[in-house]
Amino acid sequence: MKSFFSAVxxxxxxxxxxxxxENDEISTQIIKHLNSFKGGRVTFIPLDRVKAPRVTYPQNSDVLFLLKKVLARTVVC
Structure with missing residues (x-):
């Protein structure tokens, strides 16, 4: 598994x-808060604007372990 971490x-x-x-309104609120104390840059992905095709992912436990490891630092608001 570790051999795939760098590639991912x-x-x-x-x-x-x-x-x-969830949406643009939330990202706007967070940006205003960051700007109020010069908090730096952040890239937001508003879910209401994401137009992605449905993808079926493998349910193999090895794959799930890898996804969890790669996405461990992901936060969903």
Missing amino acids: EVTAGNSLFHVVV
Whole structure:
């Protein structure tokens, strides 16, 4: 499994650190809060704007372990 970590991290790149929020309103509120104390940059992904096809992922426990390991630093608001 560890042999795939680097490949997944390189492929995903900085998108591993994007913040997923429910909608634009939430991202706007967070940006205003960050700007109030010069909090830096953040990339948001509002779920109401995501137009992605449905994908069926394998249910193999090895794959689930890998996904959990790669996405361990992901936060959903």
